[in-house]
Amino acid sequence: MKHLVILGAGTAGTMMANHLKKHLKRPEWRISIIDERTEHHYQPGYLFLPFDIYDPEDIVKTIEEFIPKNVNLIQAKIDKIVPAENKVVMTNGTVAIYDVLIIATGARTAPEEIEGMKGEEWMKSVFDFYTFKGSLALRDKLKNWEGGKLVVHITEMPIKCPVAPLEFAFLADSFFKDKKMRDKVEITYVTPLSGAFTKPKATEALEHLLEEKHIKIESDFAIMEVDNETKEIVDYGGRRVPFDILVTVPTNKGDEVIERSGLGDDLNFVPTHKATLQSKAHENIFVIGDASNIPASKAGSVAHFEAEILTENILRYVKGEPLKEEFDGHANCFIETGGGKALLIDFNYTHEPVEGTFPFPGVGPLRLMKESRMNHLGKLAFKWIYWHMLLKGTHIPFVSATMSESGKKYDK
Amino acid sequence: MERTIAGKTIAVNDEGYMTDFKQWDKSIGEALAAENEISLTPRHWEVLEYIQKEYVNEVPLSIRKIGKSGVVDIKEFYVLFPKAPLKTATKIAGIPKPASCI
Numbered sequence: 001m002k003h004l005v006i007l008g009a010g011t012a013g014t015m016m017a018n019h020l021k022k023h024l025k026r027p028e029w030r031i032s033i034i035d036e037r038t039e040h041h042y043q044p045g046y047l048f049l050p051f052d053i054y055d056p057e058d059i060v061k062t063i064e065e066f067i068p069k070n071v072n073l074i075q076a077k078i079d080k081i082v083p084a085e086n087k088v089v090m091t092n093g094t095v096a097i098y099d100v101l102i103i104a105t106g107a108r109t110a111p112e113e114i115e116g117m118k119g120e121e122w123m124k125s126v127f128d129f130y131t132f133k134g135s136l137a138l139r140d141k142l143k144n145w146e147g148g149k150l151v152v153h154i155t156e157m158p159i160k161c162p163v164a165p166l167e168f169a170f171l172a173d174s175f176f177k178d179k180k181m182r183d184k185v186e187i188t189y190v191t192p193l194s195g196a197f198t199k200p201k202a203t204e205a206l207e208h209l210l211e212e213k214h215i216k217i218e219s220d221f222a223i224m225e226v227d228n229e230t231k232e233i234v235d236y237g238g239r240r241v242p243f244d245i246l247v248t249v250p251t252n253k254g255d256e257v258i259e260r261s262g263l264g265d266d267l268n269f270v271p272t273h274k275a276t277l278q279s280k281a282h283e284n285i286f287v288i289g290d291a292s293n294i295p296a297s298k299a300g301s302v303a304h305f306e307a308e309i310l311t312e313n314i315l316r317y318v319k320g321e322p323l324k325e326e327f328d329g330h331a332n333c334f335i336e337t338g339g340g341k342a343l344l345i346d347f348n349y350t351h352e353p354v355e356g357t358f359p360f361p362g363v364g365p366l367r368l369m370k371e372s373r374m375n376h377l378g379k380l381a382f383k384w385i386y387w388h389m390l391l392k393g394t395h396i397p398f399v400s401a402t403m404s405e406s407g408k409k410y411d412k
Numbered sequence: 413m414e415r416t417i418a419g420k421t422i423a424v425n426d427e428g429y430m431t432d433f434k435q436w437d438k439s440i441g442e443a444l445a446a447e448n449e450i451s452l453t454p455r456h457w458e459v460l461e462y463i464q465k466e467y468v469n470e471v472p473l474s475i476r477k478i479g480k481s482g483v484v485d486i487k488e489f490y491v492l493f494p495k496a497p498l499k500t501a502t503k504i505a506g507i508p509k510p511a512s513c514i
Contacts, residue, residue, distance in 0.1 A: 156476065192475075194496070220496045222475055222486070236490040236497075266477060 002029050004314075005088060005098040007078055007257070009035035009063045011043070011391065012289025012303040013104030017071045018393035019311040024318070026070070032096060034088065036077040038063055042386055044300065046129050047164055047336070050138040051175045058383065060132075066391045078105075081261040083282045100284050100314060103263075103270055105255035107160055107290035107298055113251040114155055116226035126226060126246045129168060130160065141245065142175070147184030148244030153233060154191045155223055157198070158267075159252045160290055160298040163345075165189070166196060166206060167336040168247060173213040174338030190218040190233065190241055199352035202345055205369050209337055252298070254291055269293035274349070275325035277310045284317075286310060295349065296329040304390055305330045308401040311393075330403040332358075334379035342375035344368055348403040354410055359398040361407025368408065418443040429502070429509050433467070436506030444504045448493075452504075456492050459484050460505045467507040473498065474510065 004024055006013045017033050024031060045059030067073045076090040081101070088096045109130045111117040117126065127141065128134035152169045159165075169189050176182040189196070189210060196206040196217060210217055224236045226248075232240040233248075254268030263270050263281065271280040272292035279285040288310050289303040296302050306327055313323045329349030334342050344366050345353035357364040365374050389396060414421055418439040423431045430436060441460065445452045452460075462483045466473055475498050479486040493500040502509055 156474075194499070220499075222490075224486070236486050237495055266480065 001027060002099040002318075003097060004029060004031045004100045004102070005096050006031070006033040006102045006104055007035075007081070007088065008104035008106055008255075008289075008291070009033050009037070009040070009067060009073070010104060010106050010289070011300045011386075012106070012291075012307065013102070014040070014063075014066045014391045015304065015307040015393050016102055016104060016288060016310065017067055018391065019307055020314065021068045021071050023311070023315055030072065031070075032072040032074055033067060034074045034076060034078055034090070034096065035063060036075065038075065040066060040391075041132060042383060043130075044161070044164075044386075045383065046132065046135040047167055047171070049132075049135040050129055050142055050168075051171050052139065053171075054383075056132075056136070061387065078257045079260065080257060081263060081285075083261075083263070083285060086284065098284070100286070100318065101282075102310075102314075103258070103279070103285060103287045103291050104289050105257060105291045107252045107254055107269070109250040110253045111248075111250035113253075114223055114225060116228055117155075117248065117250060119226060119228040121226070121228045121231065121246075125231060125244065126228075126248065128248055128250055130164075130249060130252075138247065145245065147176075147181055148186070149242055150185055150187050151233065151241055151243035151246050152187065152189050153221075153223070153246060153248040154193075155249060155251050156192055158298060159249050161333070162198060162297055163333055163335045165191075165247075165249050166210075169215050170209065170213060170338040171336055173215060177339075186216070187214070188216045188218060188241060188243075190221045192220065192222050194219050199347065202347075202353040202369065205343070206335075209371070213338070252290075258291070265293055267293075273325075274329070275327050276313055276323040277306060277327060278313070278317075278323060286314060286317075294327075294329070296327075297331040297333070299331055299333060300386065300390065301332045302330065304396070305332075305401040307393065308395070326402065328402045330401060332399070334375060334382065336376065336379060337371050340376050341371040341373055342379045343371055344375045344378065346403060346408075351403060351405065351408075351410070354408050356408035358407065359404075361404075363407075427509065430506040431508075433464075433506050440506065441504050444506075448500050448504065450493065450500070450504070453492075455484075455488075459489065459492060459501060463501055464505050464507060467502075467505070472510065473502070 040061050040063045042059040045054045048054040079089045079091045123137045127138040154165050176185045195203040197203045221235045225234050232242045234240050254264050258264035258268040270287045272287040272294050274294040279287050288306050290298040309327045332346045336342050347353040356368040358366040358368050422435045489497045
């Protein structure tokens with residue numbers, strides 16, 4: 001019997017288990033998925049926790065309830081992958097031998113990369129909202145905060161969900177307006193990029209929104225340290241930005257198991273072919289979601305589109321057929337802009353986000369790159385879609401894995 | 413588009429980055445540096461040669477990587493090419509702006 005092993009039971013790994021169990025069946029195949037955790041978190045929900053829009057129970061479920069019965073769920077910490085022997089070693093001494101391996105170990109925050117970030121002020125006036133703990137601590141801090149300088153900051157790229165820090169700034173604006181204290185809060189958005197986002201047209205639209213909401217932007221800021229005494233972030237060029245609350249997105253890195261296995265780049269992301277999702281170093285190792293180094297956004301929607309294509313490629317691989325070079329970097333992200341509105345962007349490796357309608361050309365109901373109430377409802381509905389469709393590997397109707405160009409206003 | 417610099421014609425994109433590294437030579441580098449208010453010292457050239465070598469070998473560039481290269485640390489990189497060092501250095505070196513950001 002052949003063995004397919006999936007490392008990581010987060011968004012991407014769970015989707016792959018659900019897709020593949022329909023195709024790789026006993027007695028020829030068995031499928032195992034390994035994760036040390038017992039909880040599955042809806043990570044996009046971390047954004048909403050600090051503003052009391054979601055409660056913790058909205059975003060936490062068990063891993064087990066999303067893993068199909070005929071897939072073997074192993075709860076253990078992975079020590080390392082030994083590609084030369086096709087094996088995965090766990091810290092409890094157990095070994096799994098694989099024919100095909102899928103790495104879905106994700107990305108995590110590494111605040112220790114920046115001097116002073118995890119210093120005395122960590123979780124007192126320096127927070128992240130990319131972890132459950134950080135997000136909850138921030139919620140408690142904001143509850144009784146009387147105002148001052150709020151700095152929303154990105155340490156370095158790439159990060160998971162590159163629009164989330166902008167959404168945080170927009171939601172903060174809205175939150176303090178509702179509390180009738182917006183005039184007591186100065187919001188500054190600090191980024192290592194030259195502008196609000198990585199793609200020119202979206203940057204223009206988003207910078208307009210920042211201005212409208214009186215959020216200052218400090219761009220090209222490469223952080224050197226967090227000064228815990230003066231409560232400032234300092235960049236290599238000597239620029240200093242003072243804060244009363246710093247909401248930072250620390251450096252994002254791949255899992256430490258990737259480093260221990262010698263499979264990653266300098267940030268522990270696995271070098272991966274961007275169109276096939278096969279790892280560059282080993283032909284029976286595939287990589288999906290945030291764990292890879294492909295130049296696509298690290299986001300659940302990307303993992304969803306990848307999963308449809310990777311499933312097909314794994315079936316081709318086991319039959320000895322050539323892989324399809326089909327993944328185009330498709331990403332689809334809602335951007336909360338506060339006040340019950342949101343933007344929607346849809347893009348891929350070669351096409352930046354533009355205006356238009358989605359998913360039905362000329363009809364919508366969602367509008368691309370424009371704020372609307374409908375987009376906000378779409379974002380809220382996405383939580384339901386995530387738990388009930390996305391993780392189970394159900395195809396989302398009318399939204400294809402590769403990006404569609406119709407209904408969009410590209411410059412000719 | 414095309415422009416003339418140091419008496420030569422080069423192809424550039426709308427942000428002023430050269431689109432054909434083969435057209436680059438040291439006199440162009442000097443002229444591009446001058447436009448960015450930098451006068452190149454031997455130390456600048458060491459860094460520029462390093463990033464050009466990485467580019468030719470198709471190694472993606474980032475501030476983090478340059479800091480760990482052993483050629484220059486991030487602080488000195490900022491002293492040599494103030495404000496946005498990676499963007500300025502790649503422009504002078506005649507290579508594309510690094511697409512480190514997704």
